[in-house]
Each structure stands twice: as C-alpha cells, then as structure tokens.
Amino acid sequence: MELSYILNELGEDREMYFNSVAPPIIQTSNFSCKTVNALREALLHESEVEFYTRGNNPTTDLLEKKVAALEGAEHALAFGSGIAAVSAAVMSQVNAGDHIVSVAKPYSWTNTLLKKYLPKFGVETTFVDGRDAANFEKAIKPNTRVFYLESPNSFTFELQDIAAVTKIAKAHNIITIIDNSYATPLFQQPIALGVDIVVHAATKYISGHSDTMGGIICSTHARITKIFESEFMTLGGIISPFNSWLLLRGLRTLPIRMERIADTTRKVVDYLTKQPKVQKIFFPFLPTDSQYELARRQMSNNSGQFTIQLQTENLEEIDRFCDNLKHFLMAASWGGHESLIYPTAASYNAGNYKSDLPPNLIRFYIGLEDADYLIKDLDQAFALI
Known part of the structure; x- marks a missing residue:
C-alpha cells in the first residue's frame, strides 16, 4: 500500500x-x-x-x-x-x-x-x-x-x-x-x-x-x-x-513533520560536533558512531532525538546551560512541534543522585523550529559555561 x-x-x-x-x-x-x-x-x-x-x-x-x-x-x-x-x-x-x-x-x-x-x-x-x-x-x-x-x-x-x-x-x-x-x-x-x-x-x-x-x-x-x-x-x-x-x-502530517525534524536534527548535530564544550554526542546517524552502518541499514532516516555529554561535570554549570536555553523547553516527553531538553542532572537532589547515567548528559529533542534559530540559542547558552 x-x-x-x-x-x-x-x-x-x-x-x-x-x-x-x-x-x-x-x-x-x-x-x-x-x-x-x-x-x-x-x-x-x-x-x-x-x-x-x-x-x-x-x-x-x-x-x-x-x-x-x-x-x-x-x-x-x-x-x-x-x-x-x-x-x-x-x-x-x-x-x-x-x-x-x-x-x-x-x-x-x-x-x-x-x-x-x-x-x-x-x-x-x-x-x-x-x-x-x-x-x-x-x-x-x-x-x-x-x-x-x-x-x-x-x-x-x-x-x-x-x-x-x-x-x-x-x-x-x-x-x-x-x-x-x-x-x-x-x-x-x-x-x-x-x-x-x-x-x-x-x-x-x-x-x-x-x-x-x-x-x-x-x-x-x-x-x-x-x-x-x-x-x-x-x-x-x-x-x-x-x-x-x-x-x-x-x-x-507525519511524513512531512518527520522529514523536517530529521533535516533540522542533522544540522544541529553537525553544529554540536564542532562545539568544544561537548565531550560526546549519542546519535546513531553520526558517521563517527560505532553503529552508524547498522543505523543506515535498518533505518531509512534519523529522527529528532540525541544526547550530548558536556565537558563539565560541575552541576552549577550544567544547570546554568540548561536554564539559559530560551527556545528549548525542559520536559520529559517528546515528539511534538516544540524542541526540548531533559538533563540527567535533574535526578541530583540534596546530595543524592538517582540515575545510572552520568550527571552531565542532556537529551535533546528537535521539533519544527528553524535550525539556525536553535543553533543561535545553543551558542548563547554555551557561552555561559
């Protein structure tokens, strides 16, 4: 069909x-x-x-x-x-x-x-x-x-x-x-x-x-x-x-949304690969990813999620970066028109860390905004750490 x-x-x-x-x-x-x-x-x-x-x-x-x-x-x-x-x-x-x-x-x-x-x-x-x-x-x-x-x-x-x-x-x-x-x-x-x-x-x-x-x-x-x-x-x-x-x-509208999201995500990830304050990017469609060939074999395209690991583990710096993003909402779900972040640092409270993941990971979801609009926002937030 x-x-x-x-x-x-x-x-x-x-x-x-x-x-x-x-x-x-x-x-x-x-x-x-x-x-x-x-x-x-x-x-x-x-x-x-x-x-x-x-x-x-x-x-x-x-x-x-x-x-x-x-x-x-x-x-x-x-x-x-x-x-x-x-x-x-x-x-x-x-x-x-x-x-x-x-x-x-x-x-x-x-x-x-x-x-x-x-x-x-x-x-x-x-x-x-x-x-x-x-x-x-x-x-x-x-x-x-x-x-x-x-x-x-x-x-x-x-x-x-x-x-x-x-x-x-x-x-x-x-x-x-x-x-x-x-x-x-x-x-x-x-x-x-x-x-x-x-x-x-x-x-x-x-x-x-x-x-x-x-x-x-x-x-x-x-x-x-x-x-x-x-x-x-x-x-x-x-x-x-x-x-x-x-x-x-x-x-x-699923096909047109997914194509837009996929394209914007690739542009944002490409920007992040050149960002010295990013230690690692978790994204299977990154050519340097160990599973890149498998991703290309069993998926026809990327979608809008990836995770970055910041160079810093300082919680104040992580919080400052996340809190100062103006065009990324902070929320748990994803898949809509709006771009989002979810930091693992949110699991740190009063000296306790309730996660198996490092505290300097931030999951991103890319929505339907323009890539340049999101990249400018990331630029100004990175300048604060």
Whole structure:
C-alpha cells in the first residue's frame, strides 16, 4: 500500500458520515442492538464489532487500521498510553515462572514493569547489552518466552541488530517485542525484519502536537485478538474516541513533520560536533558512531532525538546551560512541534543522585523550529559555561 493512500484514504468511508472530509468523533460509550440475536452475535464476536467503546469504537478502529498498515502488520490495538501498550504486549506473552530477555536501559516505566511489577507474579527479566545480538542468545533459559527490544535505546540510543536478534528468537521459539516509537513506521519497519509485536507511544510522533496520550500494539490478527480478549478488556487501558481522533489528525502530517525534524536534527548535530564544550554526542546517524552502518541499514532516516555529554561535570554549570536555553523547553516527553531538553542532572537532589547515567548528559529533542534559530540559542547558552 502506498503511504499517501494509507494516510488519506484507507478506511475513510466518507459516504457513511455525510461526505465529511475529516472523520467524525463517535463519542459514545455504548452501541445498541435491534434484536436479541444481534446482541447475541455481538457478544460472541466482541473483538470484531462495535458493541461497547471499552472494546471497539469506529474512530479508534480507523486509527488502528492506518497504523497497522504503516507497520506492515495485519492488525493493531490502541491504548490510552504508550506504557499501557507496552505492558499489555509483554504480559500477553508470559505466565508465572517465565523469563524475559530485555535490552538494558529501556524506557523508565518499561524498566519498572520488568524489574518491579512482573517479579511480583514470578516473571524474571535478564537485561543485556543489545549492541551484540549474541548477548540475547547467551541469556536464554529453558523458560525464556520474550525478547524485548528498544532500538534505538532510550537516552543513549544504542541499536540492536533487529534481524539478527529475531533470527535467534525464531530458532528458540521466542516472541520478539520492540518499541518503535523513536523511528516511527516511516523510518523503521521491524515486522519486515522479523519482529512479532511492535509497540508505539503514540503520544510522541504519531500525535506530533503534544496534546494527547496514546499507545498502539501492532501484530498478527491472532495475537491482537488474544490481547483484546485478555489484557485489553480485563485491564481497561483504553483510549478515548477524541484522543484517537487527535492521533488520526497527527498521522496526516507525519511524513512531512518527520522529514523536517530529521533535516533540522542533522544540522544541529553537525553544529554540536564542532562545539568544544561537548565531550560526546549519542546519535546513531553520526558517521563517527560505532553503529552508524547498522543505523543506515535498518533505518531509512534519523529522527529528532540525541544526547550530548558536556565537558563539565560541575552541576552549577550544567544547570546554568540548561536554564539559559530560551527556545528549548525542559520536559520529559517528546515528539511534538516544540524542541526540548531533559538533563540527567535533574535526578541530583540534596546530595543524592538517582540515575545510572552520568550527571552531565542532556537529551535533546528537535521539533519544527528553524535550525539556525536553535543553533543561535545553543551558542548563547554555551557561552555561559
């Protein structure tokens, strides 16, 4: 399917809603049935029909259909947040006594799920350096059920060789799950590389406007139906029809936003490579990065995140640099129109440092501003340290 068709035409049954160009928000909790037999059929096939918005809703169905097509998946399921999607995907594949092998340093709440929540139910996780696919194979136990990937990795953006890891997984009958939020379906196609389940924090690039939360799981029709009938309906991590509509709006401009962000990011990173007050840049599309060739092989383009390590470890200087950036907001999420920073130094409080990362790291997210506008801001902030 062509990208333009997916974003603008797939599932757009405009004649059903008065030929409106934008799809309606079906803001209802309930759908009625005309006969007892119709109700009976709806109960038997709840995963396939609109019966109760806690299950299916036409606005959300359209979002799911489009994201599944973008990922090259048979089916998708939308959730109220990214971590709700991650949790449901992982929990759907394990039982008490099972084992997971995860890439080290995943997203913070994924880390919490794997380290603190699942152990309460007898599920153990081994964390490995994902830069070497052999580390996944070395960590396999007889009860290993899942490989959890995040490529690029959160904050320091290490890659995993997705095709190599999925080859190992298939040889051992292990399910692979990947968080593809960083790259989006436009810049990385994990299913084509052998991944079984793809998850997204749709709050990020799919939304693109910093005004809604959302998460999505993409996989086979059978796996999505299984998740629907268990983790989704039981735990109720649903998305509202209005938020689905906002994510559909974001999808319309995803290609042009991602191209703009990618281009601006390269210009800003190029400037930073010449900045003497930067010790290191964590960005897989930097030609000097050890995983540059892998990045080019399995991703079609860079997105807007990278991390810098300042030359100084002086917290006052780090704070001064961050506090004096005028055009970068300081915030935890990313993916919208606005450029952001998130310093690890924020984890330092009253003599305690609660992070495994050095305190002089600053994660950047590049939005839709002009590159020169952002570079001038960086220039004046660097002058203060």
